[in-house]
Amino acid sequence: MAQNHDVALTVNGLKTFMYTNKRCNKAVNGVSFQIKKGKTLCIVGESGCGKSVTASAVMQLLPTLSRIEEGEIIYHADRGDIRIDQLPRNGRQMRAIRGAEMAMIFQDPMTALNPVYTVGFQIIENLKYHTALKGRLLRDKAIDLLRSMGIPLPERRVDEFPHRYSGGMRQRAMIAMAMACNPKILIADEPTTALDVTIQAQIFELMDRLKKEHGTAIMLITHDMGAVAELADDVAVMYMGNIVEAGNVDEVLRNPVHPYTRALLASIPVLGRGRNQDIQAIPGSTPDPFDRPTGCQFAPRCAFASDVCAAMPDETFVTDTHRVMCWRYEEFAHAAAQ
Structure with a gap:
């Protein structure tokens, strides 16, 4: 993945596995992305797809029975690049970075x-x-x-x-x-879950001001596609530990080429269309992480699955900034272009 001076954080091929009762949950299985200075990367997807585990890995806050198996987490600090994945979780250098230069808003304020x-x-x-x-x-x-x-x-x-x-x-x-401490990187894991809509707007406005005034790079984990459309500069769609589609916000929301992204957008009610609008729920549920399907993880729930989906698709670039993991993405890209 290309790097430049505008990038605050680079994640390459991150694999984070969790171990319990002699079983392994490949919670994050080869994730790559960048967070740019003064920009917001929104990570979306259903619960259990690896979003929060990715955030915890970046902050070195993983549970005891989990570890980073492969990949790189590179913090592009002013003093030089720092390999976060190689730092001891509770070492002096990581403690100095965590809270000051990289901060995280946790999902559950009650605990x-x-x-x-x-x-x-x-x-x-x-x-x-x-x-x-x-x-x-x-x-x-x-x-x-x-x-x-x-x-x-x-x-x-x-x-x-x-x-x-x-x-x-x-x-x-x-x-x-x-x-x-006006951190350089702010990770927000569904920061407005417990707030009413007025306070949500205030929080998002505050985060946007922090981004503009201090050049803070923001990684926002959310289920709210309205917030994505309003706040995001870049979007990554996660499913079962993989980023299945990623690009800038216009590419992903206006021209989605992965069936999962299209299904997420089709399941959202549109303001002004009334109660009779057609809201299409995604069939089924996310699979058991200890009993995953072979090949494409979304295939059992996908209306467009075929025999080729028995193998995991490679990541393909639709444009220079828009990437997808789907065997049949060209059909959706062609349909959107017509």
């Missing part, structure tokens, strides 16, 4: 915050480790971060424990903690 420490203490802990702020300035910064997230009475809330926060407020506190 991400430590219940025995105040929210302010947990935000200040990050600032104390990664910034030069001291004393009262640390508390003032924590209050400003909570205020920027729309949390009412931040001067009081900063001293409260997580159980005093609602689910939406906990998520906003997590986002404040992640954005505290």
Whole structure:
């Protein structure tokens, strides 16, 4: 995969396997992508397709019984390239990068915050480790971060424990903690899951401002195709540990050439068409990760599957920036062009 000075993170052929009861789940099985400075890469797909595992691998936050088997994770820092995949998970260098230069907004705010420490203490802990702020300035910064997230009475809330926060407020506190040091790479794993639509818009606006003002590279994991259309510069569609289609947002959303991408778009209701619109659910469900089909992983659910799908398709470039893993992609590309 080509690299240039505009790229903040490069992932090449990443394979992340998880082991349990003498069985192996190939959760991420050969994923490659780049996140560019000042751009947003949206990763979409159904639950269980490897999106969050990919994010955890990039941050070196994988569970104990899992490991990176193959591939490269390269952070293009100002001081030179750093192979994240070769760093010890809890080593000094990885701890210095994690939270300051690379930050992550976790999906579940109910368990991400430590219940025995105040929210302010947990935000200040990050600032104390990664910034030069001291004393009262640390508390003032924590209050400003909570205020920027729309949390009412931040001067009081900063001293409260997580159980005093609602689910939406906990998520906003997590986002404040992640954005505290203006990271160069921000990984957001469904950051607005527990928030109402008004706060969702505020969070997305804040992330967009961070991207524009600080050149932050953002990796956004989401199920919301509306958010993808609004925020994404590039899109990667994941299914069962593989990126089955990727490209810039116009290529993927306007000219999808993989049946899974087309099925995802067909399953979304369109505002203004009323309750009688034809919403086509994707048949079946994702297969058991310990009992995967041979060949194309989507074939058992695909209306266009044929005998050739018994073998795993190679990755093919439709254009210089649009790639797909499908034996029959040319038929969809030709249909879209007509």
